[in-house]
Amino acid sequence: MDTQLYDTVIVGGGPAGLNGALYLGRSRRRVLLIDSGDARNMAAGVMHNVLTNDGATIADFRARSRAELAAYDVTFRDDEVTSAGCDGGRVVVTTKESGTFHARTLLYAAGVRSVLPAVPGLADLWGRAVFECPYCHAWEMRARSFAVYGGNVPSECLAATLTVWSEDITYLSDRRVLPRDERDRLVAAGVPVVADGISAFKPHSEGVEVIFEDGRSAAFGALFLHLDIEPRVDPLRPWLQAPDLESVQTDERGRTSLPRLYVAGDLGRNMQQAAMAAASGGLAGMAINADLIREDRPGSLPEPPPPRPAR
Ligand SMILES: Cc1cc2nc3c(=O)[nH]c(=O)nc-3n(C[C@H](O)[C@H](O)[C@H](O)COP(=O)(O)OP(=O)(O)OC[C@H]3O[C@@H](n4cnc5c(N)ncnc54)[C@H](O)[C@@H]3O)c2cc1C
Incomplete structure (x- = not known):
């Protein structure tokens, strides 16, 4: 003792x-x-x-x-x-x-x-191809295509910040209806929105694959999101x-x-x-x-x- x-x-x-x-x-x-x-x-x-x-x-x-x-x-x-x-x-x-x-x-x-949103596959990619902090991880991922997951909380400022590291950024709103100011900021940043529902994330040779509810998929070099x-x-x-x-x-x-x-x-x-x-x-x-x-x-x-x- x-x-x-x-x-x-x-x-x-x-x-x-x-x-x-x-x-x-x-x-x-x-x-x-x-x-x-x-x-x-x-x-x-x-x-x-x-x-x-x-x-x-x-x-x-x-x-x-x-x-x-x-x-x-x-x-x-x-x-x-x-x-x-x-x-x-x-x-x-x-x-x-x-x-x-x-x-x-x-x-x-x-x-x-x-605390990650409860979308299947996200936790397995956390820290490898899914990140929160641009300052911690975007340099290593620079010049790749990025997705920003804005399905749980407004993340348009994160998307705008990431334009420093990539010119190819897609905002995934996962069916969430975006308020006017969020949409306006994304337009100003030059970031397109994909509003389709998402069913899962998977590992991909490029980084991360997004599986949409209708069965289509898209690959990105990295995915960024805000977390609780x-x-x-x-x-x-x-x-x-x-x-x-x-x-x-x-x-x-x-x-x-x-x-x-x-x-x-x-x-x-x-x-x-x-x-x-x-x-x-x-x-x-x-x-x-x-x-x-x-x-x-x-x-x-x-x-x-x-x-x-x-x-
Ligand atoms: C994926 C990821 C990557 C990041 N990368 C960077 C980066 O590159 N650069 C950067 O500046 N920041 C980065 N951060 C942020 C950084 O990790 C934190 O700001 C930093 O670790 C906070 O330090 P801390 O000492 O407060 O807590 P932590 O580093 O989390 O340390 C807390 C410690 O307390 C211990 N602990 C908790 N509960 C108990 C208990 N009951 N009994 C005993 N021990 C306990 C834990 O085991 C842990 O070791 C990153 C964050 C994440 C999520």
Whole structure:
């Protein structure tokens, strides 16, 4: 049984959690980082737009980050956190395999899940020929033909953005009736609309094949779409005492309106990109360090302004 009192337990070993660990480790804090190894971008295999790591595999980025953190008092557990709460001024974190841990603060950086529309075949192509973020993937797919799936949410701005990378873009509205402004923007972008219902997506030597309800099909180099996201906050539910994390107020450094709870990464206020997630983890690390100094040396630092409503 681990009876140590950590300064911070970090839930999540993606860019946000790892960078939070780096700031806290370098602040001479005792840190436990728990990660279930199931990153949001794992389907893509590699990451882009992170200087010195453009094109690095996610596994390699994580392994090298952990190796760097070995210089500091940072302990890793490959495990899943099942609950996290606060009891008598102490954070209590319970995991599936390795038991319970105690800490003065919790940095929650568990990320979000992308939720794909329920069209058969889409999930199998996710991260290989089906993508959400042009900045992450369009360069590798440039000059191919693109489809933009606009059947679930308006995606005309995504289609217009993609014109930088391809001149051959088709908007698939999957029977959804497009409002006037959406149609006008697609016309302005020079993107034609195919309104036929879609029954499935399949792998194709070019990238992705769209199977329409009437049996016809069309091949594209890649398909882009907007997705819903699901915050991975289940372990926090009892502590939040609110329907979701968005109801908890945060400041720019990831402090929440709940004492001892901090958030960073895709779950926080930043854009959902690896470098921004890492930056927010660093900011949260600084906030935690400052708040622990406040606790240990009352009056030594001015109080931060109270968190305001998130997003
Ligand atoms: C397909 C795809 C490709 C992408 N490509 C890029 C790209 O090229 N460049 C870019 O900048 N951004 C990219 N992104 C966005 C990027 O993945 C995220 O912005 C970034 O990973 C967010 O970092 P994070 O640390 O907040 O969360 P994540 O990287 O998702 O890490 C969260 C970690 O928390 C762990 N976790 C969750 N719940 C628990 C729990 N209960 N207990 C323990 N651990 C838990 C997970 O296992 C995971 O390892 C991509 C996203 C997707 C979906």
